[in-house]
Amino acid sequence: MIVVNGLKKRFKLAKELLNTTSSSDSRQREGFFHSVENVSFSCGRGEVLGLLGPNGAGKTTTLRMLSTALKPDAGSIEISGQNIVKNPLKGRKAIGFLSGTTGLYGRLTARENVEYFAKLHGLKGRALKSRCDELFTRLSMGDFLDKRAEHLSTGMKQKTNIARAVVHRPDVVVLDEPTTGLDIMTKQNIIEFIRDLKADNTPVVFSTHHLDEVALLCDSVCLIDRGTSRFSGSIEAFKEVGQSGELNDAFMNIVNQGSLHV
Numbered sequence: 001m002i003v004v005n006g007l008k009k010r011f012k013l014a015k016e017l018l019n020t021t022s023s024s025d026s027r028q029r030e031g032f033f034h035s036v037e038n039v040s041f042s043c044g045r046g047e048v049l050g051l052l053g054p055n056g057a058g059k060t061t062t063l064r065m066l067s068t069a070l071k072p073d074a075g076s077i078e079i080s081g082q083n084i085v086k087n088p089l090k091g092r093k094a095i096g097f098l099s100g101t102t103g104l105y106g107r108l109t110a111r112e113n114v115e116y117f118a119k120l121h122g123l124k125g126r127a128l129k130s131r132c133d134e135l136f137t138r139l140s141m142g143d144f145l146d147k148r149a150e151h152l153s154t155g156m157k158q159k160t161n162i163a164r165a166v167v168h169r170p171d172v173v174v175l176d177e178p179t180t181g182l183d184i185m186t187k188q189n190i191i192e193f194i195r196d197l198k199a200d201n202t203p204v205v206f207s208t209h210h211l212d213e214v215a216l217l218c219d220s221v222c223l224i225d226r227g228t229s230r231f232s233g234s235i236e237a238f239k240e241v242g243q244s245g246e247l248n249d250a251f252m253n254i255v256n257q258g259s260l261h262v
């Protein structure tokens with residue numbers, strides 16, 4: 001289980017922006033951009049949580065804090081009762097993180113990339129081979145395992161990145177826009193893969209702009225708008241609070257309700 005409470009993260013504004021007073025985003029103030037101001041949610045075993053929000057809402061910043069790549073200014077992130085903000089090493093082992101910017105080693109093949117990360121996590125011998133083979137099958141990677149990463153298509157790279165992110169069987173899987181820019185077959189494969197993680201009881205948190213994926217996969221959602229979680233709870237509650245059975249309409253209604261309170 002992962003429990004996120006009251007996360008905050010601000011970035012110092014670059015010198016050239018310091019004297020700009022005309023930003024319409026209330027998060028820009030006192031020399032800082034407050035990307036994440038107050039984000040809370042939880043995701044239990046066997047649950048999939050969709051992290052939603054308009055462009056620039058603070059989703060990636062939040063996920064980067066979960067991955068321990070960024071240290072929150074305030075708030076807590078607990079995995080199975082351990083605060084990983086205080087113990088980032090534990091966090092790194094406990095979380096499998098797919099970021100939008102993760103690079104693969106271009107000279108290594110898809111197989112070698114995944115095996116390399118498996119070794120970094122202490123896997124070896126038969127255990128390494130069987131875990132990698134399992135992922136290669138689940139992600140239908142057979143056709144390109146021995147191609148160098150620099151020659152892979154976007155979808156092949158994404159599958160390799162996902163395999164590499166979860167090779168150590170993390171307690172929680174965190175995926176930043178896992179299906180963006182992918183063809184239908186690859187998307188479907190990744191959706192099935194997330195379903196398999198759910199069936200294995202692994203909590204999965206993923207950010208997306210695709211509400212059809214949310215309908216297919218998610219038990220709960222967290223909607224972030226301008227750095228603050230405006231809603232966090234089950235899909236049913238989301239529709240109720242958003243006053244619509246359609247996820248798109250519920251999303252818009254909650255964002256608009258939030259605007260009324262700013």
Ligand SMILES: Nc1ncnc2c1ncn2[C@@H]1O[C@H](COP(=O)(O)OP(=O)(O)OP(=O)(O)O)[C@@H](O)[C@H]1O
Pocket residue numbers: 011012033034035053054055056057058059060061062
């Ligand atoms: N290092 C940084 N320095 C200054 N501002 C930043 C930094 N990182 C992010 N931001 C700002 O914080 C805000 C939130 O960015 P973030 O990437 O978390 O949004 P997002 O919800 O993932 O957006 P998208 O859906 O477009 O990917 C944006 O306005 C962004 O410009």
